[in-house]
Amino acid sequence: MVLVRGPLLYRLTLWAVVTAAYSGNVTERCMQDTKAFLWELHQDSPSPYAALMYDAFGKIGSDVKGGNTNRPGSLQECLSVQGPSFSGQYCQVFLKQDPVQYFVGICVPDSCDEDEVQTMVVYEMFQKGHTSLIPPFPSILVAQSTQGIFMTHCLSNTATPDLSAVTCLFVCCAMVAVPLAATVLIAIIKWQLKREVSPGVESSSLSTNPNMYGTLMHNGSPSVDINQCTLQQLNQVSETDDNHREDSEENSWVYSCLQAFSIQRSSQGVLSWTGTRASYSSLNGVRILSLLWIICGHTIQLSAWNNLDNDKRWKETVDRNPLYVFAFSGPVYLAVDTFLLLGGLLSAKSLLGSIQKSDDKLSICLVVSYLFKRFKRVQPLHLFIICLAIGFFSVVHRGTFWFIAEDEILNCKKYWWSNLLLVNNLLTITDICAPWTWYLSLDFQFYATTPLLVYLYRLNKGLLVAIAAVLLVLSSVTSAVLTAFLHLPVHQPTTLAYKSYFQYYYNKPYTRYGPYLIGILSGIFMTTKKNNLIRLQWQAALGWFTSLSVMAVLVGLAYVLREVPAQASAPHALYQGLHRPLWALTVAWIVLACEEGYGGFVDRLLSLSLWVPLSNISFACYLIHPILIIIYNGKQETPIHYTDINFFYLFIGHTALTLVVGYVLTVLVEKPYLFLKGKNTKYQN
Known part of the structure; x- marks a missing residue:
């Protein structure tokens, strides 16, 4: 101009x-x-x-x-x-x-x-x-x-946080400060104990510090020669012993809480390169590759919506080209179905293991404990992310492209309760706080159905198969009908169909249950089977050929059917109803083949020890990576220019930072609450 x-x-x-x-x-x-x-x-x-x-x-x-x-x-x-x-x-x-x-x-x-x-x-x-x-x-x-x-x-030139932002910042700081304080206290206690029990210290010094934090002496009282005691002395000793025992239990509980929150405890095993024997080794590779796929998709999505200065060129070269399968295109969302499959498989495996430890009884108390453990597993870090979005986004200096961050602040201040209750996926997409957390709500809702299906399995296997088939058909038919009636595309649109796609279809339990249900059935089968399903080489070859072929077809059709149909479309409806359960079946086959010794190169790739530490921090990485991307994009002062090399470096940068921050959040926020137990529960080091 x-x-x-x-x-x-x-x-x-x-x-x-x-x-x-x-x-x-x-x-x-x-x-x-x-x-x-x-x-x-x-x-x-x-x-x-x-x-x-x-x-x-x-x-x-x-x-x-x-x-x-x-x-x-x-x-x-x-x-x-x-x-x-x-x-x-x-x-x-x-x-x-x-x-x-x-x-x-x-x-x-x-x-x-x-x-x-x-x-x-x-x-x-x-x-x-x-x-x-x-x-x-x-x-x-x-x-x-x-x-x-x-x-x-x-x-505004200066950030002026309101009461809600200040409160959230305080909560975030407190959740981080408690583990750091516990770490310092545990270090001091261990240093003192080392001095107490070091060689050369007289035994009398131990008796003057009985049962220090419940670790030095079993009974918490000095030894006494009963033959030299009167009845009154014995009573005094007994009373003293009871008092020491009560102090011991109290000190032991306090010490166990400190240990649970300390970095010394929460960091143990996080970076270990060896997984547990009870887990399926191939799941680590499947989980991390799916996570990288999602991070790659979000890296491009969140930039393409607002930040690109050549978004039309990008749509011509990336959005319609199957060579960019790991970028913004329909298949990216198949990674979410992979997570749902893994969630169902592991939930069934976990519940069956708990039943076996409880004298083979599926009781109400066991189910309540099972659900509470999941809630405790998810919510501390989930709520930390919500508070971080409200607090940090409110105080950081705005950038030219701060639109998404502004929306997050407003939505989280208004609808935080839906995240607390794990129902935010039932709201419209414009009302969701931290939109990527809809998966946690959906996963917990599906997780709550696992005890019912396991109960049906224990009651009658035929009944389980019949009900599972009905649920699978209902989910597929519902997806197909909604797609035809609302003229929805097969994956996330960038047109006027955007609101209907999310409000009625994408993150709703009645359209996404198929992969999780297949995961539950796979978990039950793989946990209880006595013999291998695959016994001959030709069976393995046929299974691999079918699985990879179906995957290729599903990915290819996502590009063929990507446009929003002008009217009810049978191909769109058929694909929408079938592609998610079919994808879940192919991934389930891969896991089964790897576990039964027919994985070959794929099994070796998915079972690499590299995936184990990454898998340990994957939950935190999933929750934090969109915040890092939003901050980066929002702080830009000029539009981003899409080229393959630019976004490859951007993806690598986001991934590296996500892994570092994900590890910190795993150690400081996620793990401590997993280790924290009740006062009357014996703590195990």
């Missing part, structure tokens, strides 16, 4: 400001500061502050046809402005020129609020016959040359 200087620009823009002021929507101070800025613009040698303000305005760039429509301007340059009686304030004007929606960054005096800025912008933009400071795209680039304004948003 060429700077049009001289009396004409000044008179017309000043006329717009004065007109807006006389309308009663602009204060005197805002009007005077804006007039001073506009006056400087028409001078032969404008003041440096005015030049900076104008330079901070967003300008029309190249490759508008390729998607470079946003004009962010310069946030930092605007904030550096110091005028005669005001500072620079960065605002974003959100506009629409059919079919393009975009925003323009402008720099205005900080004496004007959002409503005043929008009023002046409206009057300034729609005056005929003058050059606007926010010019529309010319008709040669965009079909509609008339601008429509639908919002103005100003970024």
Whole structure:
């Protein structure tokens, strides 16, 4: 955009400001500061502050046809402005020129609020016959040359957290401070104990410190020669022994709590390269590869929606090309179905193991304990992430592309309770706090059905098969009917079907139960089977050929059917109803084949010891990686340009940082609550 200087620009823009002021929507101070800025613009040698303000305005760039429509301007340059009686304030004007929606960054005096800025912008933009400071795209680039304004948003220079943000920051700090304090206390206690029991110390010193934290002496009282004691002395010794025992139990419980929260305890085994014997080794590889797939998809998704300056080029080269299967395309969401399958398999295996330890009885108390352990496993870190989203996003300095973070703050402040109750997947996508956590709610809801299916299995295997078949058919038919009735695509759309896709289909239990159900059935079978299912080489070869072929077809059809159908489409409905359970069956076959010795190279790959420590921190990595991506994207001052190499490096960077932060959160937040036990429960080191 060429700077049009001289009396004409000044008179017309000043006329717009004065007109807006006389309308009663602009204060005197805002009007005077804006007039001073506009006056400087028409001078032969404008003041440096005015030049900076104008330079901070967003300008029309190249490759508008390729998607470079946003004009962010310069946030930092605007904030550096110091005028005669005001500072620079960065605002974003959100506009629409059919079919393009975009925003323009402008720099205005900080004496004007959002409503005043929008009023002046409206009057300034729609005056005929003058050059606007926010010019529309010319008709040669965009079909509609008339601008429509639908919002103005100003970024404050300083972050001012409210009570909810302060509370959340306090909770996050407390959840981190407690393990750190426990770590220091445990280190001090062990140092003292080492001094107490070190060689050369007289035995009398032990008797003066009986049962230090429940570890030194069994009975907690000094030895006594009964033959030399009177009855009164014996009673005194007995009373003393009881008192010491009570102190011992109290000290032991306090010590066990400190140990549970200490890093010395929570970090044990996290970075171990050897898994437990009771687990299926191939699951670690399946879990981590699926997680990397999701991180890769989110890296591109969250950038492509708001940050790219060539998003149309990206759609042409990436969104429609099967060679980019690990980027933003339908198959990315199959990784979630893999997680659901693994969740069902491990939940059935865990419950059957608990039943075996409880004298082969499936009691109400066992079910309650089973569900509570899952709740305790998920919620501490889950709620920490929610508090982190509210608190940290509220205090960090905003960036030019801070839209998603702003939405997260508002949604989490309003709908945090749905995360606490694990029902946020039942809300609409626009109301979900931390949208990626819908999986935790869905997983827990499915997890609660495992005891019922295991009970049916123990009651009658035929009855379990019949009910499972009915549930599987209902889930598939529901998905197909919704897809046909609502004209849904086969995976996440970026069009007007977006809201319906999430509100009625994507994260709802009645459409996603198939993979989890198959996981439960697989877990029951693999835990209780007495003989291998695969006995001959040809069976293994046929199974592998069928499994890999089905996977390839499902991935390929996701591209063929990716468009939103204009009317009810049988292919879309059929694919939507079948692709998730079919994908789960193929992954279940891979796990079974690997466990029965027919995995070959795939088994060796999935069972690498490398996956074990990564698997130990995978839950924390899943929860934290979107926050890291949102912060990175939101703090950008210019759009991101998509190239394969740029986003490969971006994916590697996000992954590396996710692993580091995921390990820290696993040790400080997730693990301590798993180790923490009740006061009357004996603690095991």
